[in-house]
Amino acid sequence: MGRGRETDQRAQGEAASWEELSRALVDVVHRGVSGAPDDLTPVQLRCLEVLAATGGTSRVGDLAVALGVVASSASRLVDRLVALGLVSRRAGRSRREVDVMITAAGRRALRRCAAAVSHALEQVAAQMDPDDRRSLRRGLAALSEVAARAQQPQGSLDVPTEDR
Amino acid sequence: MTSSRPHATDEAVQASLLSAALAASSWQVPQTVVDVLGPASGAVRLDLLLVDHELVELHRIARWRVGEPSHADLGGPDQQGVPPSPGREHLVEGPTAAARTFREQVVTVAGTTVCQPVSVRGHRLGVLVATVPGTVDPAERVVPVLAATAGLVGLLLRQAVESSDEVEVRRRSHVFSVAAEMQWDVLPPTEHRGPGVEVAALVEPAYLATSDVFDWAVDDDVLSVALLEADGEGLRAARSADLALAAVRHARRAGLDLVDQAATADDVLRRQGSGTGRVHAALVRVDLGTGRGRMVLAGAPLVLRHTAGALHVVSVPRAPALGDGEEGERSDQPLPVPPRQTLVLASSGVLQARSRDDVPFTLDQLEDVLRAPADLLDTPRQVARAVRAHCGGQVARDATCVLARWGAISRGRP
Numbered sequence: 226m227g228r229g230r231e232t233d234q235r236a237q238g239e240a241a242s243w244e245e246l247s248r249a250l251v252d253v254v255h256r257g258v259s260g261a262p263d264d265l266t267p268v269q270l271r272c273l274e275v276l277a278a279t280g281g282t283s284r285v286g287d288l289a290v291a292l293g294v295v296a297s298s299a300s301r302l303v304d305r306l307v308a309l310g311l312v313s314r315r316a317g318r319s320r321r322e323v324d325v326m327i328t329a330a331g332r333r334a335l336r337r338c339a340a341a342v343s344h345a346l347e348q349v350a351a352q353m354d355p356d357d358r359r360s361l362r363r364g365l366a367a368l369s370e371v372a373a374r375a376q377q378p379q380g381s382l383d384v385p386t387e388d389r
Numbered sequence: 390m391t392s393s394r395p396h397a398t399d400e401a402v403q404a405s406l407l408s409a410a411l412a413a414s415s416w417q418v419p420q421t422v423v424d425v426l427g428p429a430s431g432a433v434r435l436d437l438l439l440v441d442h443e444l445v446e447l448h449r450i451a452r453w454r455v456g457e458p459s460h461a462d463l464g465g466p467d468q469q470g471v472p473p474s475p476g477r478e479h480l481v482e483g484p485t486a487a488a489r490t491f492r493e494q495v496v497t498v499a500g501t502t503v504c505q506p507v508s509v510r511g512h513r514l515g516v517l518v519a520t521v522p523g524t525v526d527p528a529e530r531v532v533p534v535l536a537a538t539a540g541l542v543g544l545l546l547r548q549a550v551e552s553s554d555e556v557e558v559r560r561r562s563h564v565f566s567v568a569a570e571m572q573w574d575v576l577p578p579t580e581h582r583g584p585g586v587e588v589a590a591l592v593e594p595a596y597l598a599t600s601d602v603f604d605w606a607v608d609d610d611v612l613s614v615a616l617l618e619a620d621g622e623g624l625r626a627a628r629s630a631d632l633a634l635a636a637v638r639h640a641r642r643a644g645l646d647l648v649d650q651a652a653t654a655d656d657v658l659r660r661q662g663s664g665t666g667r668v669h670a671a672l673v674r675v676d677l678g679t680g681r682g683r684m685v686l687a688g689a690p691l692v693l694r695h696t697a698g699a700l701h702v703v704s705v706p707r708a709p710a711l712g713d714g715e716e717g718e719r720s721d722q723p724l725p726v727p728p729r730q731t732l733v734l735a736s737s738g739v740l741q742a743r744s745r746d747d748v749p750f751t752l753d754q755l756e757d758v759l760r761a762p763a764d765l766l767d768t769p770r771q772v773a774r775a776v777r778a779h780c781g782g783q784v785a786r787d788a789t790c791v792l793a794r795w796g797a798i799s800r801g802r803p
Contacts, residue, residue, distance in 0.1 A: 263623075281783075307564050308566060308567045309566065309623065309624075310566030310568050310569070313563050313564070313594075313596065313597065315562060315563055315564075328597060329784065329785040330597070330599070330622055330623065333622070
């Protein structure tokens with residue numbers, strides 16, 4: 226690999242927007258999720274992740290905030306996961322107020338999807354220059370850290386909000 | 390009304406309940422029941438509680454109070470007979486008279502409260518809870534009227550479930566998964582008690598039932614019992630289990646023996662190709678005349694024998710699971726469980742249940758549950774409860790327990 230190409234890459238990296246740079250990563254993650262046997266969408270997976278992270282139980286309203294979606298979207302999302310048996314919800318109460326809980330099957334699906342995403346990323350990253358790969362991992366770790374510290378909702382994952 | 394002709398009175402109440410319920414829409418049946426039986430029994434309040442499918446909570450789904458217009462009467466064009474909001478009033482394991490009535494399936498009179506179990510043909514549905522005025526002896530009218538009509542109430546509720554969602558939905562504590570909807574559509578009632586035979590079974594968690602199904606049928610001199618558990622999970626597992634069950638039922642009803650029942654399931658599962666997997670099964674047939682049974686054990690299920698406080702693992706040769714069998718690989722074996730002892734079939738989810746510290750549920754724990762003096766018909770509920778408690782509330786895989794006993798246990802009708 227020549228110097229020239231590396232310089233090109235760096236120049237390209239500096240010129241590109243963050244959104245453009247994140248596309249490849251997002252694509253690989255999505256391919257990983259859809260390649261897993263559970264046929265979950267990335268948003269469904271994210272919902273399971275949030276539920277698992279909050280100790281397994283959450284209100285639909287809180288889930289909506291954590292996912293950065295409106296309550297009705299979160300409610301629909303949860304309904305789909307309940308149908309699949311990955312989340313359980315008590316019957317008979319207002320949909321937004323009720324606690325939803327990740328099920329044992331939901332935790333297994335989450336583990337399978339997480340493994341599939343890691344596998345997909347590993348496969349792509351294996352083709353990178355080792356130094357670049359290390360830099361990428363360091364950069365992503367740093368990003369995770371500041372993002373967690375910011376404690377902000379992650380922003381909409383399914384519908385881009387136009388009014389920002 | 391005098392108490393000198395209680396039977397005539399009971400029959401009149403039965404007749405008026407039947408005609409009122411048949412005149413009502415299915416979804417209105419619960420309210421119709423209390424609206425008819427409240428005044429007829431001389432109670433001042435009558436509640437109908439229905440149990441959820443896990444047998445954990447009793448939900449009030451209808452209430453009648455003396456002097457109040459009934460909900461059915463309110464059913465004008467704009468009121469639509471809105472039913473009372475459902476309440477989580479009683480845990481089946483709780484201290485209330487209604488809970489005890491449900492657990493022990495006995496009539497309870499506690500002060501001015503009378504509780505009557507509502508169960509019919511293997512369906513433990515719930516409890517009627519009547520409040521009588523302090524000046525009235527409950528034994529005079531409320532107790533006999535409720536006793537005379539409880540079976541009919543059960544039949545009417547079962548029938549109402551077939552043509553409306555209302556009764557079914559309001560019974561539930563949790564929203565069912567799609568797989569659970571499939572499974573509860575094919576499952577037989579969870580229990581049966583007839584002359585010389587008792588059967589009871591439950592899948593835990595009921596509202597997520599996926600891979601496990603059970604089946605039983607009692608005919609003139611034959612008891613058939615089956616426990617099936619599909620490999621894998623989700624809808625694929627549910628579909629495999631349902632296909633295998635349909636195949637077993639088909640073959641059994643066509644008069645085929647246990648080995649051919651298993652072979653029929655092999656064929657069906659194979660022909661479905663991708664998308665279906667193996668199904669582990671215990672298939673049992675007991676000749677109620679001789680008390681002797683045969684069984685085919687295909688794959689994983691655990692076969693146990695319970696007698697006089699002790700639980701024994703029964704050693705039966707294991708054949709390949711359904712979907713995996715080849716011609717001649719299975720033979721039916723004598724069932725080493727004699728009359729008056731209890732056959733216990735457990736799906737692998739029972740012993741695979743792990744606590745939060747990853748400690749498995751053990752046979753000793755199962756034995757503790759079985760040793761407690763309890764009605765056999767209530768035992769699957771107690772097993773499910775023990776497994777659930779062991780797991781800290783959430784069972785990892787379907788945990789199913791089927792119990793059966795035959796012989797001179799209740800020969801002759803009560």
